[in-house]
Amino acid sequence: MAPWAPAELWLLLLLLLQLCPARASAPRSCPPACICTSDLLSCSRQTLQRVPRALPPTATTLDLSHNALSQLQDGWLAALPHLEALHVGHNQIGELSPRAFHNASRLRHLDMSSNRLRAVERHYFEELVSLEELLLYNNHIARVDENAFARLSGLRKVYLSWNNLTSFPFHAVQGLGNFSLRTLDLSSNSLLSLPVEELAALPEHVRNGLYLHNNPVRCSCPLYLMLQRWRQRGFSSVWDFFEEHTCKVSDAVPRSLIKLLKYSHLFENCSAEPDPAQPVPFPVTVGRALLLACNASLPHAAYMWISPHHEPIRPPGNANRSVEVFHNGSLRIASARPWHSGVYVCLAISGPHNVSRLCEVNVTVHYSKPDGEAFSTGLTTLLGCIVSLLLVLVYLFVTPCRCPPCCRMAPPSPPQECSAQSSILSATPPATDGPSRRASKHVAFLEPAREALDAKERPAPGEALPDGRHPKVLQLRSDTESISSVFSDTPIVS
DSSP: OOOHHHHHHHHHHHHHHHHHHHHHHHHOOOOTTTTEEESSSEETTTTOOOOOSOOTTTTTTEOOOOOOOOOTTTTTTTTTTOEEEOOOHHHHHHHHHHHTTTTTTTOOOEEEOOSSOOOTTTTTTTTOOOOOEEEOSSSOEEEHHHHHHHOTOOOOOEEOOOSSSSSHHHGGSGGGGGGOEEEEEESSSSOOOOOHHHHHHOOOOHHHHOOOOOOOOOHHHHHHHHHHHHTTTOHHHHHSSSSEEESSSSSTTTOEEEEEEEEEEEGOOOOOOTTTTTTTEEEETSOOOOOHHHHHOOOEEEEEEEETTOOOTTBBBBBTTSSETTTTTTEEEEEOOOOOOOEEEEEEEESOOOOOEEEEEEEEEEEOOOTTTTTTTTHHHHHHHHHHHHHHHHHOOOOOOSSHHTTTTTOOOOOOOTHHHHHHHHOOOOSSSSSSSSOOOHHHHHOHHHHHHHHOOOOOOOOOOOOTSSSHHHHHHHHHHHHHHHTTTOOOEE
């Protein structure tokens, strides 16, 4: 073989220098018929039958909904290490392979609604350890494995409505790994019966978000009483869908469904039993230490408390030891504060899915009362109302009269012109019964005449003055002169 000429070597080296940098720095292009942004990849409504191969590794949200996908290959998400939300709803996926979601540990939201899934197997989602929301509604699911959500410790919302479920493993949601569950939607399925005792043992935050409406459940008194208690406690699952809770009167008649909460008079014969889930009241003063005891009769059990803010409290407690959980299940709060008020739930875990609710304690943190307070606030308010009522009655019926003789006088008759003043001011002594009656002299000081009477005698503006020679005018003049003499400083002697 002839050696390479220098010119040929330089030409080959130049060709390599031009090709290698271009290949090393070539960016991964966006798949055809998709929309790519900085962290969003949307391939929706493209009638795709397979997932595109070239996927940008920077995507945190991938939308493959409304396509024709029938399966998801193993490890297909390895190229998306930062993926947090995946939308594959409205496709034709019937089952999932064991490693369909391998390398998707950061995924928090998964939407697989409106597909053709017939079951929820254990291996379907066990790789999604960070999953928080799972949408599986409007599928053909007839069975859910009891370990399907065992490893999903952060799962908060599960939507399984509009499926073909005839039963559900409710005990599976009581496990230690599902204390964060807030919504479990099982509405519009084919549930024939509900385990009332298992539902009553669920934590309160789970029952508040457990939706069971629009199911052909057989009517029973325990079911009715349970839903009535949930309604009285204000659970959203009952309040939001009050008329949609139905039950079947007879199994022989499939369409014999009634709204059991709306027509509650049909269940009047159901005797209400005391609710075992009523929390025990526990008042405590601000600043005092608080110790809540939990029933420690279960052997080889681990204990956990759920705070009023729906946060787990596990042994040994928090870092600064202000809240401690002992091995016997007791919960200690070093210094009670107002934000510690609420319902605390004690759980005993003796297995992966064997959780028992031991007690619920309603803690009320209040401030201490002053030492000199002799009466309670309620008693003081009641006494104040009684005294006020007595004072009102005294004022209305026992009002004192400043002039007792005047209180019984008949109302005065209306004055007849000036006859009253003329009779009082007349200088002629009154008639006596006999001549032996001697005239006596009296000194009298009369009050001024009322302004109303003067106003009555005063002519209106524009009215013609009466003739001075009229008899009435003469009488008024004489009376006026008598009054002026009376109002003088000289006393009248009669």
